[in-house]
Amino acid sequence: MRYAYYPGCSLECNAAAYDVSTRAVADLLGIKLLEIDDWNCCGATEYFSQDELTACSVVARNLALVEPELDQVIAPCAACFCNLAKTDKLMAENVQISAKINEALAAGNLSYQGGRVKVRHLLEVICNDIGETAIRDKVVKPLANIRVAPYYGCQVVRPIKGSDDTEYPMQMDELFTWLGAEVVDYPVKTHCCGGHMTQISEPQAFELIRRLLQSAVDYDADMILCVCPMCQLNLDAYQGRVNGMFGTNFNMPIVYFTQMLGLAFGIDPKDLGFGKEIVAAEPVIRAKLAAVPVGNTT
């Protein structure tokens, strides 16, 4: 199975753990990821706040750069997935806007026909294209005893209505059941992490982060699993400052779902980016998965 791969800027550095674990897991599952040559930033939410046509044109350059023999692109970042999918949909449905975007693309000798490339999120590809049987077959170290809280956040499930529910999705829950983990059913799995609010209004952002961490604690989770670099960053890197603001004592590891998937498949933790998280995941993994050796990852 061959797919174009759009890693996005976060995965180059701050979410490098997501990139290495994605590539390692994809390799093992026979998902061939062909990185789009010379891709550019998707503009996140920021370009759409400034200039819609330019925002769409910046996104569309990436779709135009997908090799002609490929018709699907995988984006692991929720915001990149959302921008690519929304722009593709807009171009497929709105002839006038599509013409304007193509006029802009033509200045760079590119063009794109809306709908040519199917934009997909990594989680959904793993669950639908690989599926339960093939995944169960690959599990060599079941994640028994560990209580994982799947956190979907917003833009993987909304606004593009895919193969899962927009408010109570189950794909990651099911995936981790196949891996033998205890999956935590908690009520905030599609609530917002605050997005860029950590930079604009800390009281607003930290309250949203607090609610998520508190719910995971209330439901006895050992860790939170992310499908988005922004969610991971907000819950992990700001956890200490959230504790400072609210007098709480959270110590909740926040990892990418691909990292734990890789552990279950027996991939060396060193090749899955463990140790890059601010709240260390190693102690809980050691305590709960005694059979799974986790090397010195720092």
Add this chain to the structure above:
Amino acid sequence: MITTADKRGLSFLEEVTRATPGGEQLAHCLQCGSCGGSCPNGADMQYTPRTLFALINAGEREKVLSSNTMWCCVSCYLCTTRCPQNIPITDIMYSLKRLAIRDRLAKDTDAPALAKTFTGLLDKYGRSFELGLASRFYLFNKPLAMLKMGPLGLSMFTRGRMSLIPTKIKKLDQLQAIINKAREIGEES
């Protein structure tokens, strides 16, 4: 005060509708309030989306564009997928942000500065550059907050999660030609 600042003589409702793909649904708002009730930041908004839409309908342009409502929106799309009238609420918030920036009515928020810094770096390098974004944004907008960010930046850096130098794409001239053309088309229409 009710104003019609649009030079084409459009009502404010028409102006917002035209700026938003699918925006014509706005005229069908039932005032049910599902949007504000769903919003994670609804409690901090001067006007919830429901109220804001009534104000748009009433032509209260300045009141709407100088409010903090759209700046509380973090694009979680919960209101959008819940709206019984299929109003693209998040996209309308983006349109209101753009109009507020253009007409210099945005106030009490650093969000336009963050957007400007972010897109400036994208235009220059083709990729986002987190250290450049954080340092420029904080230095020019809230220098004192930089002190609080220092330890966080350091712990990110020691874990290899923050690069000191930006990554540039190869065909930067191609991207910039596309951006310039898109701006030109945008200004014409």
